[in-house]
Amino acid sequence: MSVNWATTEDTPAVSRASLTDLLQPDWVAQGTLAELPLEHLLERGIRALVLDVDRTLLPHRGCELPPAMEQWLRQAQAQLPLHLFSNNPSRSRIGGVAEQLGVPFTTSAGKPRRGPLRRVLDGLALPPAQVALVGDRVFTDVLVGNRLGLFTVLVKPVNADGQPCRHDRWQRLEVSLARLSGAPIS
Numbered sequence: 001m002s003v004n005w006a007t008t009e010d011t012p013a014v015s016r017a018s019l020t021d022l023l024q025p026d027w028v029a030q031g032t033l034a035e036l037p038l039e040h041l042l043e044r045g046i047r048a049l050v051l052d053v054d055r056t057l058l059p060h061r062g063c064e065l066p067p068a069m070e071q072w073l074r075q076a077q078a079q080l081p082l083h084l085f086s087n088n089p090s091r092s093r094i095g096g097v098a099e100q101l102g103v104p105f106t107t108s109a110g111k112p113r114r115g116p117l118r119r120v121l122d123g124l125a126l127p128p129a130q131v132a133l134v135g136d137r138v139f140t141d142v143l144v145g146n147r148l149g150l151f152t153v154l155v156k157p158v159n160a161d162g163q164p165c166r167h168d169r170w171q172r173l174e175v176s177l178a179r180l181s182g183a184p185i186s
């Protein structure tokens with residue numbers, strides 16, 4: 001099934017994309033962000049990272065970065081700019097992590113709306129293809145990233161022990177729905 005996602009505000013390049021294409025991550029990781037090989041992103045020309053926060057950096061019920069996650073983020077931020085980009089309205093939760101790392105952040109990002117992400121891209125002053133958006137959700141993170149032409153990475157949600165939640169019901173549901181639309185997500 002191919003569904004036209006075009007709206008009058010879309011750019012011509014994006015308006016031709018089908019929903020199937022928009023739901024397909026460029027990279028489906030088998031682990032959490034902390035297990036993502038950073039060198040692969042750098043090798044393919046990625047020069048900045050826009051990162052979801054809830055269940056990508058922080059576990060569902062926790063507000064502290066798992067040690068391996070913090071280590072990954074510190075290594076990443078030594079090599080390229082990071083921006084935390086969350087639909088969560090809590091400035092204390094999202095801003096607390098951003099402050100710990102010393103990176104900019106966006107709350108109430110409204111993913112998959114494009115406006116707030118456009119503003120982040122404007123601030124980075126990089127072509128979208130050189131920016132990776134990493135998150136755990138298909139219909140917010142992957143969709144908004146693909147709508148603007150970023151390199152999209154779907155990671156496993158992280159649990160309180162810093163391990164991947166392999167049976168996260170929201171990600172499983174969204175992946176199932178995306179596959180129904182024709183996106184292979186494998």
Ligand SMILES: [Mg+2]
Pocket residue numbers: 052053054055056135136137
């Ligand atoms: Mg998330």
